[in-house]
Amino acid sequence: MSAVQTDSDFIIFNGVRFMAETAKILNPSKKVLIADKTAGCSLADDFGAEDVRILKEKYPGVPVMIYINSYADAKAECDVCCTSANAEKIAMAMPGNELIFVPDLFFAQNLENVLEGQKKILYPGKENSAKGAVCEVHEKFTLEDIIAIRESFGIGKNHPKRMMYVHWECKPEVLQEADYYGSTAQIRNDIAKRVEGGNLEKAFIASECELTSNLMEEFPSVEFATACSVRCNHMAKISLNKIQPILEAIDSGADLSKWEVVLSESTIQRASKPIQKMLSLSS
Numbered sequence: 001m002s003a004v005q006t007d008s009d010f011i012i013f014n015g016v017r018f019m020a021e022t023a024k025i026l027n028p029s030k031k032v033l034i035a036d037k038t039a040g041c042s043l044a045d046d047f048g049a050e051d052v053r054i055l056k057e058k059y060p061g062v063p064v065m066i067y068i069n070s071y072a073d074a075k076a077e078c079d080v081c082c083t084s085a086n087a088e089k090i091a092m093a094m095p096g097n098e099l100i101f102v103p104d105l106f107f108a109q110n111l112e113n114v115l116e117g118q119k120k121i122l123y124p125g126k127e128n129s130a131k132g133a134v135c136e137v138h139e140k141f142t143l144e145d146i147i148a149i150r151e152s153f154g155i156g157k158n159h160p161k162r163m164m165y166v167h168w169e170c171k172p173e174v175l176q177e178a179d180y181y182g183s184t185a186q187i188r189n190d191i192a193k194r195v196e197g198g199n200l201e202k203a204f205i206a207s208e209c210e211l212t213s214n215l216m217e218e219f220p221s222v223e224f225a226t227a228c229s230v231r232c233n234h235m236a237k238i239s240l241n242k243i244q245p246i247l248e249a250i251d252s253g254a255d256l257s258k259w260e261v262v263l264s265e266s267t268i269q270r271a272s273k274p275i276q277k278m279l280s281l282s283s
């Protein structure tokens, strides 16, 4: 969202490709540059516009909500977008008793469980032939892992000062074992609130390792359990040393096509609708 407010003609996006595409959709007149165009995301890479069309044919008239972790051509087929922080709110704000949610199969099942009795969540593979996707990082956590981590690090269930945090993209049985589940920002904010109130001494985060590393720096009073090997290879492709050549190319007026995110005008127009809808429903 900060990218929308900038006056600069260039946006250098320090994140994976679906994020840079989103910045381009929101800033069609600006040049959006990404340090490495091959920095993907298993959720976006394994799901396309055709999969949305299969679901729309199967469930005519049912609105489609797409996770922000998707490419522009898939977004262009959908009614509304969501992030992990606002999925519940946006789902409930959409009309009707049913909602198609794509592409994250685990997130969809978690939402289905949380919204049971309030909204029916339909998703790829659930009585249909559409193909969904999962986050290759969060899918690594199993229920057995979480139980073993609780035991080895002394993070007992319902302990007042020890917390097992789980991201929405984890498997349903892992989410159900959590003391708290949410988006990266929600997890960070819960930690901050607990630290301020003196209510957190130990925590484990079932998410990407770099998140725990950052939280360790931000909250040194908390003992974070970590034996981390769960890393996102896509995010790892974006590094500061790849930014320098972009800055030099801008300064010298060199060709920027190697880094530029290019989307057709019609894709931008169609993909901006679900994003704008999300922004209007979440404000």
Ligand code: SF4
Residues within 6 Å of the ligand: 016, 040, 041, 042, 043, 069, 135, 136, 137, 138, 208, 232, 233, 234, 235
């Ligand atoms: S951790 Fe990596 S694969 Fe998983 S959602 Fe994030 S970018 Fe995609």
